[in-house]
Amino acid sequence: MRYFFLEDASTEKRSILLIQRRAVWIAVAFILQALSTTNFTQIAPFLKPFSSLCPLPFMLASFFAIWMALRPARSRTKIHRDERKQTTPTLWQRLILITTFGFAIGGSVMLIMGVVQSFSAPQLTNDGTSLDTNAAMLLLEGRNPYTDSNMLDLARKFLPQPDWTTPLRVGQFADRLDYPTLTELRSVLDTDLKAGKAPEFESKVSYPVLSFLTLVPFTLFKNYNVLSFYILSYLALVVVAWKVARPELRPWVVLLSLANVPMWSSTIGGNLDVFYTLLIVLAWLLRDKRWISAICLGLALASKQIAWYFIPFYIIMVLRHYGFKETIYRLTMAAGVGLAVNLPFILWNPHAWLAGIMAPVADPMFPLGIGFISLSTSHVLPYFRPEVYTALEGVAMVLTLIWYWRICKKRPEAAMLFAVLPLFFAWRSLPSYFYCVAYPIFVLMSGRRTRRWLPARSSAQSSTPAQNVPLLPIPVEMGVPV
Structure with missing residues (x-):
């Protein structure tokens, strides 16, 4: 103690x-x-x-x-x-x-x-990290991650669980506000994989550039x-x-x-x-x-x-x-x-x-x-x-x-x-x-x-007057500095 x-x-x-x-x-x-x-x-x-x-x-x-x-x-x-x-x-x-x-x-x-x-083996449990990892892979291929990112390609590469995705209120999920159940997510994702397009799931790289630039060294050595x-x-x-x-x-x-x-x-x-x-x-x-x-x-x-x-x-x-x-x-x-x-x-x-x-x-x-x-x-x-x-x-x-x-x-x-x-x-x-x-x-x-x-x-x-005093004033508690 x-x-x-x-x-x-x-x-x-x-x-x-x-x-x-x-x-x-x-x-x-x-x-x-x-x-x-x-x-x-x-x-x-x-x-x-x-x-x-x-x-x-x-x-x-x-x-x-x-x-x-x-x-x-x-x-x-x-x-x-x-x-x-x-x-x-x-x-x-x-x-x-x-x-x-x-x-x-x-x-x-x-x-x-x-x-x-x-x-x-990689098991990325959220689509943000999956999209960033995929973005680093696209960049090494000379492609623009912000234009070429695709959820279906991501699903085929990393086999994510349906609840690891971000659904959108469009397509089969349109006109509703309650979050889809796991069964609904799985059904729609399977349908989209067969159809070749996935409007119901976020496919964009939705973070600034450093989010995936930091992952480039991993993908450079094929470590996903x-x-x-x-x-x-x-x-x-x-x-x-x-x-x-x-x-x-x-x-x-x-x-x-x-x-x-x-x-x-x-x-x-x-x-x-x-x-x-x-x-x-x-x-x-x-x-x-x-x-x-x-x-x-x-x-x-x-x-x-x-x-x-x-x-x-x-x-x-x-x-x-x-x-x-x-x-x-x-x-x-x-x-x-x-x-x-x-x-x-x-x-x-x-x-x-x-x-x-x-x-x-x-x-x-x-x-x-x-x-x-x-x-x-x-x-x-x-x-x-x-x-x-x-x-x-x-x-x-x-x-x-x-x-x-x-x-x-x-x-x-x-x-x-x-x-x-x-x-x-x-x-x-x-x-x-x-x-x-x-x-x-x-x-x-x-x-x-x-x-x-x-x-x-x-x-x-x-040159401001405030600079004539210590930069970080130390507060006092119990009568002593903290």
């Missing part, structure tokens, strides 16, 4: 002790998100009509747990009151730590399974199992966390990295989220270094559209810490990197590139997810027009931006949560959007006092 909760409660160690307490809330978020993936209909069959609604309360509770780990310093009166409390961990914190060890065993098993699967790339991305995030964390926090770094079962599930499933998350974490972690931070952000923007949600939060973070001029410099660099990666394909066929990039919002996909939309997919509420969900998403974005502006100086890592919260109200609110939130927050939180990288010279020489 002493490896996870310091026994020394001196003023010098109290800041570390507080982060260890916050790590408990991160573990609570992992547990709640793992529970959101549980099939409760097998335990309680009467819940079957509400099966799509069951994850909702657990995901909301996980957001609360993440916020408890993030919340800024409290009033001075409460600080003095807490200083008089016992410094040893409470019973519930000990129980959560023990439970986290149990989840770490599960995460370790998933890691081993993922490594084994990396050396077996790209799972190892996503596992390595996760392990790279853990290595970064280990490097930036103080020694007293490293046991938590390892434990939480293994216990993060939801993120492991997403990674083993071949989701791209872990890769763009790694880049976003580096952009925030290296925020004192203009070039590296901006380049990491630009690469994230060139890999997946969800990274675009972080742009306004990055603007606020840089503006609040470094000033307006620095914000312009970094945005220009990040936009330049993102554009440079995509530019050859934009020039190759601008219409096809734009159609692919906009497919997630422009193509008639079925409503799906564990957010607000689950109230409609479970028929608690009727389906509203897509514009309603877009409006809710916009309102949520405005509110989170205002909130982030207020706490950015004390909790810059809050962007990892606030940037994806609007997606909770989206037409498609997939669980993988939220699995890559809690652990990155802990990584950024653990590295806040680590000054392994000196501030960039260009950042420190800004």
Whole structure:
């Protein structure tokens, strides 16, 4: 227990002790998100009509747990009151730590399974990864992935299960909103394979260019199992966390990295989220270094559209810490990197590139997810027009931006949560959007006092008055810096 909760409660160690307490809330978020993936209909069959609604309360509770780990310093009166409390961990914190060890065993098993699967025949369990892998193959053949991608070719190469595809509300699925059953998906896919066309399934490469450029080395050597790339991305995030964390926090770094079962599930499933998350974490972690931070952000923007949600939060973070001029410099660099990666394909066929990039919002996909939309997919509420969900998403974005502006100086890592919260109200609110939130927050939180990288010279020489003070003001909790 002493490896996870310091026994020394001196003023010098109290800041570390507080982060260890916050790590408990991160573990609570992992547990709640793992529970959101549980099939409760097998335990309680009467819940079957509400099966799509069951994850909702657990995901909301996980957001609360993440916020408890993030919340800024409290009033001075409460600080003095807490200083008089016992410094040893409470019973519930000990129980959560023990439970986290149990989840770490599960995460370790998933890691081993993922490594084994990396050396077996490719089994791509989502069409996003299948389409990206196929795009890398097409590129090596000298063909444009944004024009020549075809779901039927994909089905013949990788033999995906019908529920590993993304159905569209056209053809045999037209004029309906309820998601097709597995039987319906299988029947329509078999029919399309015989007919030679598949309008009911998404065939476009619907991610920016870096999503499949990173897979080219695999296809170059005829290795179509790209799972190892996503596992390595996760392990790279853990290595970064280990490097930036103080020694007293490293046991938590390892434990939480293994216990993060939801993120492991997403990674083993071949989701791209872990890769763009790694880049976003580096952009925030290296925020004192203009070039590296901006380049990491630009690469994230060139890999997946969800990274675009972080742009306004990055603007606020840089503006609040470094000033307006620095914000312009970094945005220009990040936009330049993102554009440079995509530019050859934009020039190759601008219409096809734009159609692919906009497919997630422009193509008639079925409503799906564990957010607000689950109230409609479970028929608690009727389906509203897509514009309603877009409006809710916009309102949520405005509110989170205002909130982030207020706490950015004390909790810059809050962007990892606030940037994806609007997606909770989206037409498609997939669980993988939220699995890559809690652990990155802990990584950024653990590295806040680590000054392994000196501030960039260009950042420190800004002429704004704000640059006359330390670049990253350190907040105070319990009367000491954290």
